[in-house]
Amino acid sequence: MTGSLAPNSFADAHRESSSYLADPRILALRQVHRAVAELRRGTPVLIRAAEGTMLVAAAETVGALGLAEIAQAATTPPVLLLAPVRAAAVLHRPVLQGPTGKPEEMGAVALRLPPALLDPAKLRSLADPVVADLLPEIPERAALPPLASAALALAKLGRLLPAMVAVAAPDTAAARLSLLTVSAEDIQAYPLSAAASLKRVAEAAVPLEDAPDARIIAFRAADGGIEHLAIIVGNVEAQLAAGIAPLVRAHSECFTGDLLGSLRCDCGPQLRGAIKRMAAEGAGILVYLAQEGRGIGLVNKLRAYTLQDQGLDTLDANRALGYGADERNFLVAATMLRELGVHRVRLLTNNPDKMAGLAACGIEIEGRESHQFEANGVNDHYLETKARRFGHLLE
Numbered sequence: 001m002t003g004s005l006a007p008n009s010f011a012d013a014h015r016e017s018s019s020y021l022a023d024p025r026i027l028a029l030r031q032v033h034r035a036v037a038e039l040r041r042g043t044p045v046l047i048r049a050a051e052g053t054m055l056v057a058a059a060e061t062v063g064a065l066g067l068a069e070i071a072q073a074a075t076t077p078p079v080l081l082l083a084p085v086r087a088a089a090v091l092h093r094p095v096l097q098g099p100t101g102k103p104e105e106m107g108a109v110a111l112r113l114p115p116a117l118l119d120p121a122k123l124r125s126l127a128d129p130v131v132a133d134l135l136p137e138i139p140e141r142a143a144l145p146p147l148a149s150a151a152l153a154l155a156k157l158g159r160l161l162p163a164m165v166a167v168a169a170p171d172t173a174a175a176r177l178s179l180l181t182v183s184a185e186d187i188q189a190y191p192l193s194a195a196a197s198l199k200r201v202a203e204a205a206v207p208l209e210d211a212p213d214a215r216i217i218a219f220r221a222a223d224g225g226i227e228h229l230a231i232i233v234g235n236v237e238a239q240l241a242a243g244i245a246p247l248v249r250a251h252s253e254c255f256t257g258d259l260l261g262s263l264r265c266d267c268g269p270q271l272r273g274a275i276k277r278m279a280a281e282g283a284g285i286l287v288y289l290a291q292e293g294r295g296i297g298l299v300n301k302l303r304a305y306t307l308q309d310q311g312l313d314t315l316d317a318n319r320a321l322g323y324g325a326d327e328r329n330f331l332v333a334a335t336m337l338r339e340l341g342v343h344r345v346r347l348l349t350n351n352p353d354k355m356a357g358l359a360a361c362g363i364e365i366e367g368r369e370s371h372q373f374e375a376n377g378v379n380d381h382y383l384e385t386k387a388r389r390f391g392h393l394l395e
């Protein structure tokens with residue numbers, strides 16, 4: 001987190017309607033959010049930085065029109081930018097390791113796209129490890145263009161496969177083809193900037209089966225993204241007034257586990273269990289974070305499940321898709337807690353990274369409360385992987 005993103009000052013600026021319009025961070029969020037929407041519908045966008053300009057489209061969504069627009073604007077041959085694990089699979093090569101052994105440290109890899117591969121269906125199969133038929137032709141590596149990491153970051157913000165068709169293109173091409181321009185710096189700043197802009201927008205009492213005295217407070221960021229929720233159980237104000245650190249759970253959304261009772265994970269029991277425990281203690285806060293699939297989104301989580309059924313574990317499946325092991329940003333939870341006047345917590349978790357993430361965002365972790373549930377016969381390997389590869393604490 002950089003100093004310029006002091007979360008509370010942004011939340012304050014966002015609240016003041018006069019400074020709202022003038023704040024360049026709001027304009028940056030708006031432009032990145034628009035760029036994400038363009039990529040999701042297969043439209044190219046121009047990424048701009050001091051190093052130059054690059055026209056990109058997502059391999060997952062681009063169609064004939066987008067490819068034609070890219071061809072019209074290109075001043076270099078097209079390349080496909082892939083995350084390192086996916087690139088290694090496409091190249092039939094072992095994965096390159098970064099300095100500390102994490103493949104994501106290698107950034108991006110560029111592959112040449114000869115005319116035969118400039119086809120929407122072929123691009124999708126190069127991007128998607130779930131597509132069984134790897135193309136017989138092995139593309140050649142190309143020099144990595146500047147702005148490659150910003151291009152992959154933009155795809156990830158759209159919860160798309162991080163696989164981008166890219167060409168160098170002049171600034172003027174965007175205006176000529178009515179395409180959107182977005183700055184690389186704004187893309188990189190977006191997740192923390194959006195998190196820092198969260199503010200309360202609505203609240204209501206919602207008695208729950210397990211916690212009749214419960215309220216839901218909705219938080220919205222200035223980017224136009226999906227809302228995050230705080231579920232307030234019992235009398236938290238009284239605890240805060242007495243100087244007691246409340247019981248807090250930072251729970252990432254899991255449509256399959258939370259809503260449907262999926263047996264693949266432990267999210268459902270953790271969600272209901274946290275609320276029950278807060279009700280038994282008389283107070284607590286569950287922040288319900290719109291960070292499905294540890295931040296990769298539901299569509300990619302379904303892809304990850306398919307890869308897990310083919311033998312990968314939950315961490316390697318994320319990497320095979322081109323994502324990191326955990327793409328969450330805990331400034332979302334920290335900003336919500338601060339807006340609720342909570343600076344010190346007793347955190348319900350087994351995940352040491354979650355504690356470190358919240359602490360790095362200025363939330364004092366007074367203690368950790370174990371939040372372990374029995375394996376159910378289906379999620380045993382998932383729970384074992386969390387302990388072995390994510391360092392989850394077992395008690």
Ligand SMILES: Nc1nc2c(ncn2[C@@H]2O[C@H](COP(=O)(O)OP(=O)(O)OP(=O)(O)O)[C@@H](O)[C@H]2O)c(=O)[nH]1
Pocket residue numbers: 250251252253254255264265267270291292293294295296301304305314318348349350351354371386392
């Ligand atoms: N990418 C991916 N996400 C998964 C998988 N299984 C569950 N999830 C997601 O993981 C998140 C669960 O996170 P949390 O409940 O915060 O749990 P945690 O990080 O394991 O930490 P604690 O429960 O606090 O110990 C939810 O967003 C789920 O959708 C999976 O196999 N792959």
Ligand SMILES: [Zn+2]
Pocket residue numbers: 254256257258265266267268
């Ligand atoms: Zn789950």
